[in-house]
Amino acid sequence: EAGVAQSPRYKIIEKRQSVAFWCNPISGHATLYWYQQILGQGPKLLIQFQNNGVVDDSQLPKDRFSAERLKGVDSTLKIQPAKLEDSAVYLCASSSSGPGETQYFGPGTRLLVL
Amino acid sequence: SQQGEEDPQALSIQEGENATMNCSYKTSINNLQWYRQNSGRGLVHLILIRSNEREKHSGRLRVTLDTSKKSSSLLITASRAADTASYFCATAVNRGSTLGRLYFGRGTQLTVWP
Numbered sequence: 131e132a133g134v135a136q137s138p139r140y141k142i143i144e145k146r147q148s149v150a151f152w153c154n155p156i157s158g159h160a161t162l163y164w165y166q167q168i169l170g171q172g173p174k175l176l177i178q179f180q181n182n183g184v185v186d187d188s189q190l191p192k193d194r195f196s197a198e199r200l201k202g203v204d205s206t207l208k209i210q211p212a213k214l215e216d217s218a219v220y221l222c223a224s225s226s227s228g229p230g231e232t233q234y235f236g237p238g239t240r241l242l243v244l
Numbered sequence: 245s246q247q248g249e250e251d252p253q254a255l256s257i258q259e260g261e262n263a264t265m266n267c268s269y270k271t272s273i274n275n276l277q278w279y280r281q282n283s284g285r286g287l288v289h290l291i292l293i294r295s296n297e298r299e300k301h302s303g304r305l306r307v308t309l310d311t312s313k314k315s316s317s318l319l320i321t322a323s324r325a326a327d328t329a330s331y332f333c334a335t336a337v338n339r340g341s342t343l344g345r346l347y348f349g350r351g352t353q354l355t356v357w358p
Contacts, residue, residue, distance in 0.1 A: 134286070172247070172332050172348030173287070186345055221286055230274050230336035233346065235286035 132156065134236035136222050142242045148210035151239045155203070155224030161185075162199055163233065164207050165221040173221055179205060212243045248276070248316075248333040248349040256355045263320040265352040267333030268313075274336045276309055277346070278318050281330045290318075290331075323356045330354070 135154040143149050155162050160181050165173035176195065178186040181202040190197070194213070199205040209216055219240050223233040248269045257263055267276070275294045279287040293300045293309045293316065300307045306319040320327055330351040337347060 170350070172334075172350050174348070175345050178345065223287075230346070232277070232289045232292060233287075234289065235279075237286045240284075 134222055134224055134234055136220075136236035136239055138239055139237065140240050140242075142244065143212055144244050145214055146211040148208065149212055149241065150206050150208045151220050151222075151241075153205045153207070153222030153236060155205070155222070156226075156234055159224035159226050159234070160202070161225045161227065162205050163223045163225075164197055164205070165223065167219045167221055167238070169218070176207070209241075212241075214243050217241055217243045247347045248335045250331065250333055250349045250352040252352060253350070254353045254355070256357065257323060258357050259323060259325055261323055261356075263323050263327070263354055263356070265318045265331050265333075265354070267316045267318070267349060269316075269333075269335045269347075270314065271335075271337055273311075276307075276316050277334045277336070278305075278307060278316075279332045279334060279348075281332065281351070283329075287332065320354075323354075325356050325358045328354060328356050 137152050162179045164176045166176050167173045176190045177197045179199040182199045197207045219238040221238045223235045225231050225233045248267045251266045275292055277292045278290040281287045291302050291307050293307050304321045309316045330353050332348050332351045334346040334348045
């Protein structure tokens with residue numbers, strides 16, 4: 131069974147530029163999550179989708195971050211414009227049921243904002 | 245914060261020794277999960293223990309949960325150099341009639357020396 135795929139793996143941009151990350155969850159997984167992991171900290175949930183609907187985006191900085199999950203499969207997370215403090219690893223995860231169950235993580239995208 | 249907090253922040257041991265990591269949390273939970281993260285990689289699910297369970301085993305892993313003390317421990321027996329990684333506890337918190345998000349702690353960095 132293929133795992134969660136993410137791209138790109140690394141991205142370096144200058145502040146005020148925009149960037150987009152892509153995630154393909156495990157086939158059949160209805161729930162998809164985007165996390166932000168700052169160096170030395172644990173992952174923090176940004177947004178959770180159930181199929182193609184948003185379930186929880188309370189921690190998403192909506193003035194600069196946006197995410198969508200078209201057709202309930204792939205998802206993209208966008209930052210526009212980026213700030214220095216957005217430098218982090220962006221992790222995508224999926225689960226077959228709700229958020230309280232086992233989540234399967236992708237390798238992450240490491241973002242550096244200069 | 246509802247996050248789990250791991251203790252210690254860093255742990256360094258020799259191969260063959262046992263490693264014990266602790267996690268404390270603040271609110272009632274549905275379940276508690278432990279994840280491992282190798283440097284530069286995504287998180288890998290290790291074990292899930294539900295609030296009505298007290299102990300669970302998986303291979304060389306033993307997890308305990310004490311809901312009265314709001315704490316959990318992860319024991320890795322006969323550690324190997326390949327166990328070197330960061331270990332995170334994550335709590336699944338009840339929210340109304342549905343499960344809420346997962347809250348991750350800051351992690352314990354385990355180093356196992358050959």
